[in-house]
Amino acid sequence: MNEPIRLAVSTVILALHPDPETGALVLRTPLVRRQREPFLDSWALPGGWVHPDESLEASAATSLLDTTGVRPRYLEQLYAFGDVDRAPSRVVSIVYWALVGGRETIAVPDDFNVRWFRVDDRPRLAFDHDRILEYALWRLRNKVSYSRIAQGFLPERFTLAELRAAHEAVLGRPLDPANFRRQIAGTDQVLPTDAMSTGGRHRPARLYRTNPALGFADNGPLSPR
Amino acid sequence: MNEPIRLAVSTVILALHPDPETGALVLRTPLVRRQREPFLDSWALPGGWVHPDESLEASAATSLLDTTGVRPRYLEQLYAFGDVDRAPSRVVSIVYWALVGGRETIAVPDDFNVRWFRVDDRPRLAFDHDRILEYALWRLRNKVSYSRIAQGFLPERFTLAELRAAHEAVLGRPLDPANFRRQIAGTDQVLPTDAMSTGGRHRPARLYRTNPALGFADNGPLSPR
């Protein structure tokens, strides 16, 4: 009766994909189909057990790579969930959340066992994973407004309009282009390049890149290793 | 060689105590002396193993009660530390941080095995506990400036000057009394009472109490149970 507590890691993986119809960016997350009871055939967050010789963050990165085949642009611990009754046996889950670029994931696993869902139009998840996903989205929406986190969704070079579209997709409301430009370009959080985005039927837009000297967020005394 | 990972809970407990000489408030935390190797006789954060039938938060509250004899005014999960080499055997620690009222703790354990230290004048701690404590202080200082968290240090009724002193002690810098008053009393985060603080050799100050309808901080979709 005194079995040891088992330690799991789960990861909320988030990407922005253009809607095939409207072209607007939507937040999507990959979920995995459960292969056993409980919650057989339900969708759940990707994850796995923590191995004795693997750090928590490494475990999260591993489950992420197994599910999506890509490496995260940003990875942060979200919370440790440990209520006694959250699963039939006692499992404590350390949950991470990650951002991955949209391009890299557009062609990756989307089959019977792994599927990308819109976060605002998803099935009911196994265990307490709905609550976990909601919390991750809350953190993301908060963090977008006071950090450079949204750059984690974008490719290496991007226009300010693309960055603004990412913010708008996360926040769910339009932002003033003029003011957004000043708030971003007025700081050193992005660096202008010499290249311009051409091809649209309008004036070309300057391409920017993320400032490599800065992290996407300030985690205080917790350096990423 | 494939032993299970052990799960521990530690708690950073924080209180504001008046300095016996100057009377100014200082942040203090109780530490426990280690009774065994490794780090025998070093000071460490209070904590213990997680029991199979106890939630993480309950474990934290238990270790807190054992150490200080008081119940926390505020308790929040800080972070899960799980690097492979942070202890001789594999231990993952879920760390909480807690605020306790100064009055209640002024007469509590301060003996050979448990001692209250000023956070800015403390011995070097066992394991990675220095880093953990620094992170807790960083979170506290952040949260003080955008939440009602500082009220967790105060008794049931308090003057705005006492609340300001708590903020100043945490932030380490003086605040303008006039502006502080407006920022606090202009909102509903404290409620005025009819009582006044008398006895000082100056004009009496109104006593306030915390608004019971509000939590000390907004934890988003994570309600405290």
Place this chain on the structure above:
DNA sequence: ACAAAAGTGTTGCGCCTACACCCATGC
């Protein structure tokens, strides 16, 4: 009367919002 802290008034600066306006490109 005086010191000390409670509490109010006021002014100036900076940031943010809203929105008008010009620029450069594709068609």
Place this chain on the structure above:
DNA sequence: GCATGGGTGTAGGCGCAACACTTTTGT
């Protein structure tokens, strides 16, 4: 030319920091 988004200018408002000033107590 016209439509479209890129990019600049600017005026109003709000909040905050700084600090002068009045009020009420103890000694």
